[in-house]
Amino acid sequence: MSATSCNVRVLRQKALAPDIRRLTVALPQEGPMPHAGQFYMLRAWAASESPLLSRPISVHDVDEQERTLTFLYQIKGEGTQKLAHLAWGQTLTLTGPCGNGFDAAAAAKAGKVAVVGGGIGTAPLLLLCKELSAAGCRPDLMVGFRDKVYGLEAFEPYCAKIDIATDTGAVGHHGLVTDLLDPAAYGLVLTCGPGVMMRGVAKLCQAAGTPCLASLENKMACGLGACLGCTCHTKVGPKTVCKDGPVFPAEEVFEL
Amino acid sequence: MSDLRVNFLGKTLAGPVVAASGTFGFGEEYAAIEDLSLLGGISGKGLTLNGQPGNKGERLLETPSGLMNSIGLQNPGVDHFIQHELPVMKRLGTTAWANLGGHSVEEYCEGARRLSETDVDFIELNISCPNVKQGGLAYGIHCADASGVVAAVRKCCTKPLVVKLSPQAEDIAEMSKAVEAAGADAISLCNTFQACAIDLEKRRPVFDNIFAGLSGPAVRPIALRMVWQAVGAVQIPVVGLGGILTGRDALEFIMAGATLVQVGTANFMDPGACARITREIGAWMDAHGVATLDEVRGCAR
Numbered sequence: 001m002s003a004t005s006c007n008v009r010v011l012r013q014k015a016l017a018p019d020i021r022r023l024t025v026a027l028p029q030e031g032p033m034p035h036a037g038q039f040y041m042l043r044a045w046a047a048s049e050s051p052l053l054s055r056p057i058s059v060h061d062v063d064e065q066e067r068t069l070t071f072l073y074q075i076k077g078e079g080t081q082k083l084a085h086l087a088w089g090q091t092l093t094l095t096g097p098c099g100n101g102f103d104a105a106a107a108a109k110a111g112k113v114a115v116v117g118g119g120i121g122t123a124p125l126l127l128l129c130k131e132l133s134a135a136g137c138r139p140d141l142m143v144g145f146r147d148k149v150y151g152l153e154a155f156e157p158y159c160a161k162i163d164i165a166t167d168t169g170a171v172g173h174h175g176l177v178t179d180l181l182d183p184a185a186y187g188l189v190l191t192c193g194p195g196v197m198m199r200g201v202a203k204l205c206q207a208a209g210t211p212c213l214a215s216l217e218n219k220m221a222c223g224l225g226a227c228l229g230c231t232c233h234t235k236v237g238p239k240t241v242c243k244d245g246p247v248f249p250a251e252e253v254f255e256l
Numbered sequence: 257m258s259d260l261r262v263n264f265l266g267k268t269l270a271g272p273v274v275a276a277s278g279t280f281g282f283g284e285e286y287a288a289i290e291d292l293s294l295l296g297g298i299s300g301k302g303l304t305l306n307g308q309p310g311n312k313g314e315r316l317l318e319t320p321s322g323l324m325n326s327i328g329l330q331n332p333g334v335d336h337f338i339q340h341e342l343p344v345m346k347r348l349g350t351t352a353w354a355n356l357g358g359h360s361v362e363e364y365c366e367g368a369r370r371l372s373e374t375d376v377d378f379i380e381l382n383i384s385c386p387n388v389k390q391g392g393l394a395y396g397i398h399c400a401d402a403s404g405v406v407a408a409v410r411k412c413c414t415k416p417l418v419v420k421l422s423p424q425a426e427d428i429a430e431m432s433k434a435v436e437a438a439g440a441d442a443i444s445l446c447n448t449f450q451a452c453a454i455d456l457e458k459r460r461p462v463f464d465n466i467f468a469g470l471s472g473p474a475v476r477p478i479a480l481r482m483v484w485q486a487v488g489a490v491q492i493p494v495v496g497l498g499g500i501l502t503g504r505d506a507l508e509f510i511m512a513g514a515t516l517v518q519v520g521t522a523n524f525m526d527p528g529a530c531a532r533i534t535r536e537i538g539a540w541m542d543a544h545g546v547a548t549l550d551e552v553r554g555c556a557r
Contacts (some may be wrong), residue, residue: 229325
């Protein structure tokens with residue numbers, strides 16, 4: 001299942017928070033159907049224009065009937081600022097789908113599943129919950145945000161329950177999302193968020209003997225496994241986050 | 257219609273554009289993205305005899321019109337390449353170049369010996385990687401060191417031997433002559449330019465090795481100058497590379513006398529860059545009534 005590169009049309013873009021955007025484009029005609037945990041390399045500027053590299057953004061949602069592909073991303077630098085200026089009818093170059101993603105069908109057989117996200121790390125979790133739900137396993141979702149909570153209404157149809165933690169106490173539990181997780185209650189924990197959060201989740205899971213899969217992020221140049229710029233030194237040797245990952249068994253990638 | 261074919265060291269290549277080592281894996285990932293049969297070849301990820309995990313810490317940093325990298329020759333080793341990656345590479349419809357680095361003359365020679373027993377088309381000897389502490393660049397600065405390793409490898413290498421030079425060489429023309437005299441069949445240049453960046457918040461260098469290699473359009477005019485000097489210094493073919501992003505960029509190197517060009521960083525800016533640049537060269541030739549690249553090769557000199 002190889003990544004391809006093509007131009008697609010922007011259908012809509014919406015601000016969910018001052019620095020958070022939801023971008024929907026036409027689903028590419030060619031190439032494999034993307035699944036949860038995979039990402040695309042996005043480029044809305046010419047090859048000769050800055051920034052030099054395309055930006056890896058995970059798939060937030062796919063609607064096969066409407067033929068749409070949605071990304072949720074945070075504006076962080078020059079690349080995402082350019083993405084944020086995209087409006088209806090403009091074109092965007094996509095290379096992908098990239099990466100291994102989550103195997104939702106296998107995960108759904110693990111029993112009760114917890115999905116744990118933090119901040120913009122919740123982006124790939126919507127399609128994950130959707131795929132888990134379609135495979136007959138409505139997961140429990142635990143999400144942590146700094147202050148403002150965004151995008152959660154979309155998760156509601158696919159999750160058994162949604163628990164929220166915020167650093168400021170603005171919404172839900174005043175504290176860390178890891179405070180909400182009791183891994184002993186689950187057959188599998190799937191997580192995406194800041195490294196320190198995922199490491200915390202992985203530690204709890206290890207103590208409880210619950211398997212945990214974590215979706216990592218890194219700077220990358222090619223997104224295809226060619227440049228080795230995003231290598232992560234795991235306990236089973238060097239792995240590319242872009243092609244071998246981004247989803248790895250947590251105990252292989254975190255010092256616990 | 258222009259004829260883009262190029263005769264290079266006894267083989268006819270489909271076009272003048274070769275994917276540069278370290279930017280294209282072993283080519284398989286790009287098969288669904290672009291028509292690889294248009295390419296002159298693919299130079300695979302730099303190999304070392306026993307493989308190595310590469311560098312820790314930051315590996316990439318964007319700069320204005322450039323990219324710094326500190327991968328550190330992460331590779332699976334020569335034997336793994338021969339068993340697993342080379343057979344796939346050979347099915348991609350273009351020539352397979354094995355890029356070989358090393359930490360000692362013996363290691364270079366053993367790697368070249370093993371690769372000579374395969375159906376790889378070319379060996380590109382990497383004496384120019386700036387990102388490994390020993391070896392690589394250690395042989396690429398002084399003519400006598402380069403000459404020593406190339407002469408030793410020549411004795412055990414039965415494949416066409418391309419030697420990839422570093423812009424850090426103390427004198428690029430003298431270096432080109434030295435590796436030609438030591439038995440190189442062709443030279444390719446430039447590898448990346450040694451560069452540095454500081455992280456202000458950490459008050460430390462961005463890269464664990466302090467220095468990293470700079471590539472991309474930022475280096476192109478300097479690389480072109482070095483290719484010009486190399487072409488003037490040797491009789492063997494010169495493969496030009498450094499920041500080529502368009503067909504026009506590639507034609508500058510060819511008009512300076514390069515037989516082939518390699519495209520590296522551009523693959524990250526446009527994953528179909530090698531095939532696109534090949535088509536752009538063809539379109540320019542058609543528009544200017546140029547039938548073969550021999551008509552313009554070195555014409556600017």
